[in-house]
Structures are given as structure tokens and as C-alpha cells.
Amino acid sequence: MKDLACEQFQDTVSQFLIRHQSILDILSKSQESNARVNRAVVKAVTNCGCVKIKAEKHDIPPEATLADLKTLLSTHLEGELCPNCRDIIVGEMGKSLFYMTALCHSLGLNLSDVLQQENEKVSTLRVFNFT
Template sequence: MSAPTLQEFQQQVSELLLRHRSLLDVLTKYSQSNASVNRAVSKAITECGCIELNARHQGFSEEMELDQAMKQSKSHMEGQLCENCLDIVRSELGKNMFYMSALCNLLGISMEEVVAKESDKCSTLGLFNMT
């Protein structure tokens, strides 16, 4: 079974979204689903412990060469999501994408165009794309 395209997924969401058709409803559900993603990742750290977070200053300086900065850059994460946490995070990300798609539908925006434009921007600007 192949994954649906973004366009197919967006169409599917359009057909399924009945209850939350209001822009305000979709905005708040999208925000809520984003918080649920954050909560699921946090629970993987605080309850399960399959991943650990050890955050500290990255130590960048203006004089630092780009390749040195890339080598020094850390995710602050250790470990990997266990199967249970991975399933939960995937599920929450799926809900988040559902409401992102719903928001795109209400605003007349193609998710494929959003991804294509962002990819073009990344290709053009490279590392300087970070905003």
C-alpha cells in the first residue's frame, strides 16, 4: 500500500471534515493538535524514558566557520523512541497534519504547493533559510 499524495490526503480531509468547518474551530484544533505532539514527545522523556533530553548552550560564535558550527550543533536528544512512544507520536503528528490540511482547505491553499515552495526556498537559500 503506497502513501497517498499530499493532494489526495488534502482531498480526503476535505471530505471527512464535518464538525469543525469553522476557520476558528480548525485554528484551535490545529493548535491543540500541535500541543498534543509536544506532550507526546515530552511524555517519552518524562514517563517512558526512551529518550533523554540534555540541553545546553550550543556554543556558536560569529567567528566560527560554518562546517565547525555544523559539527558542533547537537539535537540535545539521546536514545530513540520505543515502539509505543513512536506509535503515539506518529498518531499525534497525523492529527496535526489532518488539521493543517483542513486549514489549507479552508484558505484555498494547496499543501503540495506549500511543500514545493518551501523546498525551492531551502534549495536556494540552503543553510541561510533558517528563520
Template sequence: MKDLIFDNFQNAVDESLLRHKSILDIITKLQESEGRINRAVAKSVTNCGCIRVDAKKQELPKEDDDIEQLSNALKTHIEGKLCDSCREVIEHEIGNNLFYLTSLCNALDLNLYDIFIKEYDKINTLGRYTLR
């Protein structure tokens, strides 16, 4: 069932992409959409203020500590919670990014669901040891 949702989305993107069919157009639009996500997050901090960034050096646990302690020690540096308005803008920008990522898959004859499943399997197999 879930693969049908991915396939339907991938087909809908393929049918709706008119102006930016060139691989060069797709990859530059994908990069632009990534920048727009970053800008929307930054605006949540600088314009709205619903979230705050409190960044400092990540303090890593001692060498003999386990992976669980490493995970607990590392922080996102985000304080606060997105307001509804900022959440809506960021979701919109991520949606655009998914559109262009899917367009890239279409142009290269890649199946988005297959990529998703491979990544999911890798995460499940390696767990926290993927170390991303």
C-alpha cells in the same frame, strides 16, 4: 505522482472534516494538536524514559568559522532513541496535526503541495543559509 498523493490527501481531509469546518475550530484544533505532539514527546522522556533531554547552552563556533562548523556545533539535546510505543504515539499525533494543517489549507483555498514545493525550493536555493 507525488503531487497526486498530496492532492488526494487534501481531498480526503476535505471530505472527512465534518464537525470542525469553522476556521476558528480548525486553528484551535491545530494548536491543540501541536500541544499533543509536545506532550507525547515529553511523556517519552518523563514516563517511558526511552529518550532523555540533556540540554545546555549551545556553544557557537568562533565568528570566522564557516556554516558547516556551525551546523556541527549545534545539538538536538536528545539522548537515546524512541521506543516503538512512543514512536507510534508521536506519529499519530503528528498525523492529527497534518490533518488540521491540511484543513486550514482547505479553508483558505491553499494547495498543500504548492506550499510544500515553495518551501522545498527555498531550502534548496538557500541551503543552510536559511538559518532556521
């Protein structure tokens, strides 16, 4: 089953993918856009302060199961993104999605199929997916 939003987005990206048609351009722009997402999150912490990172070692009891990890582990984030930081991060994530979609287009892949396949894999493997 195709996702209409993914199909429309991929069609739009393919129409406006003019300057960065080379796979090399797409790969480098994708990497750059991912770095900008990371930088925007860091700036939310260091410049704005709307979120804080409180990272420390997780104490995991030896008897804990994989299912227990959902409640034992945390994001290390405190607070909530302010509207400005949220807008910046969403914008940077959008650019990152643009280049990921451009990569799909250039390789003849369908973004919706990629998402569906990953969803099926995660749903099947469940907590064992990224252990």
C-alpha cells in the same frame, strides 16, 4: 509538479472535514494538536524515558562558519523512541497534519504547492534560511 500523496490526503481531509469546517475551529484544533505533539515528546522523556534530553550551551568557536554549525550543534536528544512512544508521536503528528491540511483546504491553498514552495525556499536559501 503535484505530489500525489499530498493531493490524496487533502482530498480525504476535505471529504471528512465535517465538524470542524469553521476557520476558527480549524485554527484552535491545529493549535491543540500541535500542543499534543509537544506533550507526547515530553512524555517520551518523562514517563517512558526511552529518550533523554541533555541540553547545555553549545560552545561555538568564533571562527566557526554557518556550514560548521551542522556538526557543532546537536539535537540535545539521547536514545531512541520506543515503538509505543513512536506510535503515539506519529499519531499526534498525523492529527496535526490533518488540521494543517484542513487549513489549506479552507483557505483554498494546495498542500502540495505549500510544501513545494517551502522546499524551493529552503533549497535556495540553504543554511541562511533560518539564521
